Amino acid sequence: MIAAAVLVASPFVGALAGEGSYLPIPSGRFASALNYEDAPGKQPVAAYSMMRTPVTNAEYLAFVKANPKWQRGRAPTVMAEKRYLSHWVGPLELGDTAKPDQPVVQVSWFAADAYCAAQGARLPTWTEWEYAAAADETRRDARSDRIWRERILRWYSRPSNTALPRAGLQPANVYRVQDLHGLVWEWTEDFSSMLMDADNRNQGDADNARFCGAGALSMNDRDNYAVLMRVAMLSSLSAEATTANLGFRCVKDTP
Numbered sequence: 001m002i003a004a005a006v007l008v009a010s011p012f013v014g015a016l017a018g019e020g021s022y023l024p025i026p027s028g029r030f031a032s033a034l035n036y037e038d039a040p041g042k043q044p045v046a047a048y049s050m051m052r053t054p055v056t057n058a059e060y061l062a063f064v065k066a067n068p069k070w071q072r073g074r075a076p077t078v079m080a081e082k083r084y085l086s087h088w089v090g091p092l093e094l095g096d097t098a099k100p101d102q103p104v105v106q107v108s109w110f111a112a113d114a115y116c117a118a119q120g121a122r123l124p125t126w127t128e129w130e131y132a133a134a135a136d137e138t139r140r141d142a143r144s145d146r147i148w149r150e151r152i153l154r155w156y157s158r159p160s161n162t163a164l165p166r167a168g169l170q171p172a173n174v175y176r177v178q179d180l181h182g183l184v185w186e187w188t189e190d191f192s193s194m195l196m197d198a199d200n201r202n203q204g205d206a207d208n209a210r211f212c213g214a215g216a217l218s219m220n221d222r223d224n225y226a227v228l229m230r231v232a233m234l235s236s237l238s239a240e241a242t243t244a245n246l247g248f249r250c251v252k253d254t255p
Helices: 057-066 109-118 126-133 146-156 225-235
Strands: 022-025 028-030 043-045 048-051 251-253
Touching: 022 126, 022 251, 028 126, 043 126, 048 126, 057 109, 126 225, 146 225
Parallel strands: none
Antiparallel strands: 022 048, 028 043, 048 251
16 A cells, blocks of 8 residues: 655745645665666665656746746856756746646756755656656556557657646556656756767757667667667756756655
């Protein structure tokens, strides 16, 4: 039986009620789809708590109001490229292209890391993200289910220039966490340790090259195309980079 949600009051005035809640993810043993030569097979994963949904525009707006150095136009360009929060109408105004309950995007790793730190939290490691994302509505590990995989892959066929749905619409997984698939890509704490090279393209949308990898990071499960795509995208980024469908969520260590 999954433990009841642990609701953590957000310190940011203006955050949406119900968002920012952290849900317990129990410890376990997990075999990553990635092949780590120094850690083959199933590895222990310590218990932690994860945000129910990605951070929303409303939550991030409250953060930048409380932390002016992270407002658009004030954040150093070495920590947030020029497209940082470019879809907002103004530094402190969302507008029609950034609804309050949509996940925040165009946020760099540095900015996401600062947001989590302000909550007494951190970004999840890749293993923590993959561990939680392996679950479906009834199973802790649904990765062997072809139908479940195909459901996830349908997201990747959605045009990237369509409006993002609001956070929290998708069915919750067995941990009651939502939107790990099918909404936005998400930063991880250790994204820079992923060793796939970006596909160097200069034509078209500036985001296109960031969703392909020319390298071949060793995979234990080469059929898990959704994981391969996500790793390729993350490995192509630098910490100051932002894209139109990359967001984040935070985790907290379990004492």
